[in-house]
Amino acid sequence: MSAFTAVDVIRVKRDGGVLSDAQIDWVVEAYTRGEVADEQMSALAMAILLRGMTPGEIARWTAAMIASGERLDLSGVSRPTVDKHSTGGVGDKITLPLTPLVAACGAAVPQLSGRGLGHTGGTLDKLESIPGWRAVLSNDEFTAQLGDVGAVICAAGAGLAPADRKLYALRDVTGTVEAIPLIASSIMSKKIAEGTGALVLDVKVGSGAFMKSLPDARELARTMVDLGGAHGVRTVALLTDMSTPLGYAIGNAIEVDETLQVLDGAGPADVVELTLALAREMLTAAGLPDVDPAEALRDGRAMDSWRAMIRAQGGDPDAPLPIAAETETVRAERDGVVAAVDAYTMGLTAWRLGAGRARKEDPVSAAAGVVLHKKPGDPVRVGDPLYELRADSAARIADGLAAAADAVVVADRAPAPTPLVIERIA
Template sequence: MRAQDLIQQKRDGEELEPEQLAALVDGYTCGEVPDYQMAAFCMAVFFRGMSDAETAALTRAMLYSGEVLDLSDIPGVKVDKHSTGGVGDKVSLALAPIAAACGVKVPMISGRGLGHTGGTLDKLEAIPGFQVRLPVERFREILASVGACLIGQTERIDPADRKLYALRDVTATVESIPLIAGSIMSKKLAEGIDALVLDVKVGKGAFMRKTEDARKLAHTLAGIGRATGKKVVALLTAMDEPLGRTIGNALEVAEAVEVLRGGGPDDLRELTVALTAEMVLAAGLAGGHPEARRMVLGAIADGSALAKLEEIVAAQGGDPAAIRDPERLPRAASTRVVAAPRPGLVQAVDARALGIAAMTLGAGRSRVEDPVDPSVGIVLQKKTGDYVEEGEPLCVLHCGSAGAASPDEVAGRVRDAFRIGTVPAEPRRLVLERIA
């Protein structure tokens, strides 16, 4: 069957058979179907959608494009966590070591920055020497001995998603629910997990802008997991403003370390604890949420979570001294303060606008081949609800020596991302809903 015929069928709203989707995915994975045809197919799916049966078939085709790990010989319940993508979302960097310190086995296969959002792999690579490309055999060894291992897709594990993930990033097809579901679940099921905790973002800085869309995605993901015998829990969480106070890879690593030391911004700490507690529950290590939270907070308080991160970093070739002293992480060539144009209350902070601004500084990529500068980004000095005087810093830009945009241009965008007024903003809960 020809790829153009399948593109035309989907463009016209027809439902594709599992065999057709399998052939398309196989052809793309081995290079017989070029990027431009797969991009056209993704755009057709973006506008026409997919039935539940098609989404399940797409997920299976991507899952079996490579090796599906069997981790049953490693003692313990294997649980992973996945976020649908947000701005300043560095939760995985703290969550994985906390969960491992509590006794959860955490096999985590992550992705790179997608659109205006950051990627866990890009953040990890800001740690000097850290290797995200490991052979499957080494992945298994580290998981068994350390309790957690964080890598990217390999040629052997879900190679279809590795190619498709990058393509969606640069073809404006990221927000499609079937494509998101296929990407997440094929990657996670290939890990050999027993359970999965999902952080489904909703708001201006998320791919899902509306709560009903986020809820639909969560149910789609949970349905795929249920059909394959995996326990799936999803939290719908607000992403109207950046999570925490940093945007940018090395900056976010440092902030995650703050959380492991018992500090960090309130919202980042709250979400990290909530999601990690769900992992502890899914692993059967606690009898309820109160006990799971006590275990998570205990691992932070006694230092075992921070020690576990150092152990993970060392096992994956990184320099644990950069965790003990985040000053050893990459540093930007210069900084630039963005000041408030007038006094008042910060009524909103546009997460998407700041994510794009950080990307133009070099913290993310607009094309697959774009390099990422681990040192650049944005540090927020004010967030929603804070009072600011005229001329007081709203945030600080960390700029590289050869950014894609000038600091003056980025500063203007960033200033416009803050809405300042006289009326306090309506408070919004961070965790909006739990779907299990």
Template sequence: MHSAIDVIRAKRDGERLTEEQIDWVIEAYTRGQVADEQMAALAMAVLLRGMTPAETARWTAAMVASGETLALDGIRKPTVDKHSTGGVGDKITLPLTPLVAACGAAVPQLSGRGLGHTGGTLDKLESIPGWRARLSADEIRGMLNEVGAVVCAATEGLVPADRKLYALRDVTGTVESVPLIASSIMSKKIAEGVQSLVLDVKCGSGAFMKDLGQARELAAALVDIGTANGLRTSALITDMSVPLGRAVGNALEVAEAVEVLCGGGPPDVVELTLALAREMLGHAGLSDVDPAEVLADGRAYESWRQMIKGQGGDPEAALPRAEHVEVVTAAESGTLTRLDAYAVGVAAWRLGAGRARKEDDVQHAAGVLCLAKPGDRVTAGQPLLELHTDRPETFAGAAEALTGAYAIGGADEASAPLILDRVVADRAPTGPP
């Protein structure tokens, strides 16, 4: 007979949890037989003591077993998904999903909402009038067969253990545990039923993983779990020290994603979109398709239009615009040498683009436009950032967040590569592709 206290004590004392203990505690917590405070204690013990790869794999399997799975057996195309660990200005899902679908794969993107300084894909897409995030399993399968792409919320029955544990970790200081992050991500992806998965593991000030060592540890854990569960899995480790693109905030990021789909957009967003697309297409057996051509000739944009319309949205509708805009200007002339992703994310959050609690609403028009990026030459008085909000009283807090967030120097500095590493199963990191 198992008890929560025995499991907590075992992990507290650095012991390896048995498969039976893991299966029992996840099932009992999902059913409400293990209290939140007990699972919080266990989560803290895991954070401090860690878990072996075998423990993490079993924990993930127990999370998957807590609910239903999304059967994708009837999908006529190879199924492949992408997951990002979250960043500032990370709107890559928006152009990537329809692009990979236009190349011949089926892409089920079960996405989430933002919390804190990182934005949520569903919040961004809900900027589009009429678009809906909640779809039934049959609607998801229909979108995949008809359009090849869907971005939506997870169905209610998918991994209920993760929904409970994710919320608990957020309020108990246990978000940063690599085994808990990895099992949370991979349980949802395994339950999704895809054949292959590409992970975008962010590294830098605007990411959960602040340095390359941490990012490699997480990427390896994710790839190992996916491979152990029969998924073709790989990970790119990408820089998140600077915001991705120029737009940070829901409607602002949708507009930038559409620019990319129409053949324009910031070079870093295009570069990462194409790199992830190539990785996904390789897994799907479609490496002979050039995603750059599909992006350039309009097929990806048409796929976007069908995806948005298929979920009730109007791809031609005007996006929300902020009622108030304030500009941050350069104090001197020179080269912009630094623009801190975390600070920009916090500023956008304070302007209303994000939420402090899961139940909070977001302002779809709020956010930050980065008018200059590191490496750009600027002159004194030149606009660097635009702050967008419907609540002008938030400008002061956003400006405070940006104090010291950027630097102007006298000489150009070499910029870090966007793609820092690639991690595949049973091999050491291979370096930038």
């Protein structure tokens, strides 16, 4: 018989107490094997959201999540390994150009990614718009591709932090997604378990991010950086702005198309800026601080790396991308300057158009999404296109028009410029 019960553990946290290492180890392991019920873990997750956790509790909770499954061994990979994780945003296709770019510069990037949910896009959904590309690799395929190509973007295996897989789904339906201890342990348990030697975190701040305020984003970043260091993974975080969508494309296939522009040495300035900023951090963390990633974009090495990565996972890098059957352009109703393009609203709009999902099992449209024509600071005249909606049906277009009604604000004056990279935490 166990020395603990779920109710006793819940009560400790409900009353503002500190869970012992033994209690944390037991409740995570018991939940993973089904002894602790979903409703009991829901109550504990809510108590954690309301009462918080000490740094010691978060570290132990993360270790227990890692211990619930396997830990990949990448010691046989000849290149230094470094990964990147974004906390999620709108138009955030940075993983797509960044992974092959860093690989082209001499590091190995073991990028385990996820799918979109709600207003935020998913890297795997974007890549699955490429004909033939597959997200699921065995551990052997994963390590072999990492050695051969230097770049992998795929789904996490079922054996990696299974406790997190169960808890992540539960948090989504119980209003506990925002709990910083649970966000930090969820992200870091998977990243540590994948075996990377270094990690760069892109912690988003703003309307289109889970962290709406700078203090919350700073707390999350600091927590994750400390967790990485405690587990021997060199970790640094950048706090970056997510009040405006990144780039001009919000969707799946259209974000792949924008990625190809970046890899071809062009692309939107903000996407290029953030890609290069994260690439420099990753290369420094991997022990390659003198390599210039901008040169790898200019000379075509990053594009070659992309094509090799896509082919290695069964995709055809030359195949045409899906095109939406229905489009609608929304135009300016007055002269002025674009003062705001709200990231959260545009993310919801792309979701309504079919690019996202409400539940993990929902299908997504590869072709649906939003293409912006103007960004904050751009002048407009009456009739100028502001954005274009794309969907597979006219009904979806109608949904998108309603969702995006207040997304773009045109005013008399340009807004004050805001930095894309707000702060660095190491």
